[in-house]
Amino acid sequence: MPASWVLPILVTKNQYEMRCPQGKKTILYKKAKLEKYANYLLKDGLVTRLSVYTNNELTDLNKVQEWYENREDKLVTRIHQDGLITEDFVEGRPRSLQQHLYKANNPGPEAERTMTFFHKARVDGLCKREETPAEITEHFINRDDFLYLRHVLFGKRQKKVAPATAEGTPRPILKITEKFHRNVSRPASEDVAEQVFVLHEDKIQVTYHREDPNITASTRDFFKPPNAEEKGGNLQWANDMTSTFQVRDILMDRQKEELASELAISVYDTERNEKAKKHRKExxxxxxxxxxxxxxxxxxxxxxxxxxIGNPDKINKSQAFKLKEDCLADLKQRLIDKANLIQLRFEKETSELHKRQQDYQQKQVAMTKEDEEQYFNYCSEAMFRIHILELRLNRHKQMAPHKYMQLEQKLRQDQRLSAIHSIFG
Incomplete structure (x- = not known):
């Protein structure tokens, strides 16, 4: 086939990563719009956005789904639909958050939300937390204490005249209910199935697991004495004691992450990774x-x-003399070896040419034009190589004495061999 008349297509790495002009592309479908962006083009890591509408004019928005890549907070998708926002994360986040579902008009704490966690990555085994303004329900998996559910019921916050704090007045806890799986290593009558802390009544209700032949389970109630505060030894309440019920820390982390919008950059991406770039320059x-x-x-x-001789700091007279003689002898030997190598190649080319000439004299009558043409081409190339080798050999013979004298002169002037200068003075 004839050679192409067009230039080869050259696509640089940056052009390949941009995928399309200016790194973004919008495709319109029936009742939908798809937006695509190149990696690292947008600060928040958005790569795809799908907007679904209820009409063909694309004016009544119904659902928006966004895909992200290379985010430090591990966010991969975000869905806006029916006033709700659903965020999905991959493993590797602090607190092991996997999914966060909340209302768009009320993203703050003490609002309706559902959080799902990677329970295997958490010490407490928390897998799901559901929150409303009045209660929190937590679900656990594979805990050593067999706890699988905790339900917290809050009361209305009392208005008090007090200095304002960053977290505000905590909601009063009315009741905490904890449920446990059966621990077969203990008797059912001693294995707690449910314990309820009724704080506003200062009471704890404990229900044990039921034995197979029994119809009802054993229960036990504990009441706080009226004068318990007077006896001392009270445990002072602190915010970190109820950290399992709080989502404030997670929400603060999400707010900081959204404001920062930091993207993860591979160490192999030397163009974007400043640390890798500095390391490469170093x-x-x-x-x-x-x-x-x-x-x-x-x-x-x-x-x-x-x-x-071990790179001595100081060289004596005998060492200096030996260094000079060894250096000159080494140069002389290298010059002789180079001359012998050129001479060997010259003789080899000459012998091969002489052999081919003899073959030509013997087979000249029976040779075809193609054979003769090959022979003449070979002779021309061989004569050229022989001529070049002859020139190199003659030049080497001329330059060898000068190189020897130059090295000898350098050795005379070398301060490291000053110990032998008096010998040649």
Missing amino acids: LERLAMEEKLRRQEMEMDYLAPFLAQ
């Missing part, structure tokens, strides 16, 4: 220094011979 600088050092060592004619 490696290049060290490589250049090493290259210069090697060049200096190659230019230092005494370096290999000094290494043989």
Whole structure:
């Protein structure tokens, strides 16, 4: 086939990553709009947004689904629909949040929301937390104490005249209910199935698991004495004691993450990763220094011979004399070896040409035009190579004495061999 008349298509790495002009593309469908963005084009890591409408004019928005990549907070999708926002995360987040469902018009604490967690990554085994303004329900999996559900009921916040705090007045807890799975290592009459803390009545209700033949379960009630505060030993309440009920910390983390919108950059992405870029420049600088050092060592004619005697700080007269003789002898031997190598190649080419000429004389009558053409081409190339080798050999013979004299002059002027200067004075 004939050669193409167009230039080859060249696509740079940056152009390939942009995927389309300016790194973004919008596709319109029936009752839907799809927006695509290149990685790292948008600050928040958005790569795809699908907007679904209820009409063909694309004016009545029904649902928006967004896909993200390379986010530090591990957010991968966000769905806006029916006034609700659903965020999905991959593993690796602090507090192991997997999914967060909340109302768009009330994203703050003490509102309706559902949080799902990677329970295997959490110490407490929490897998789901459901919150409303009046209650919180937590679900657990594979806990050592067999707890699988905790329900907290809150009362109305009392209005008090007090200095304002960052967290405000905590909601009063009316009741805490905890439920446990059966622990077969203990008798059912001693294995707690449910315990209810009725705080406003200062009472704890404990219900034990039921034995198989029994119809009812054993129960036990504990009441707080009226004068318990007077006996001392009270446990002072603190915010961190109810951390399992709070979502404020998670919401504050999400707010900071959305404001920062930091993207994760691979260490192999040297264009975007500043640390990797600095590291690469440092490696290049060290490589250049090493290259210069090697060049200096190659230019230092005494370096290999000094290494043989351990690179002494001071060289005596006998060492200096031996270094000079070894250096000159090494140069002389290298010049002889190079001359012998050129001579060997010259003789090999000459012998091969002579052999081909003899074959041609013997087979000249029976040779075809193609064979003769090949022979003449070979002779032309062989004569050219022989001529070049002859020139190199003659030049080497002319330059060898000068190189020897130049090295000898450098050795005379080398301060490291100053101990033998008096010998030649």
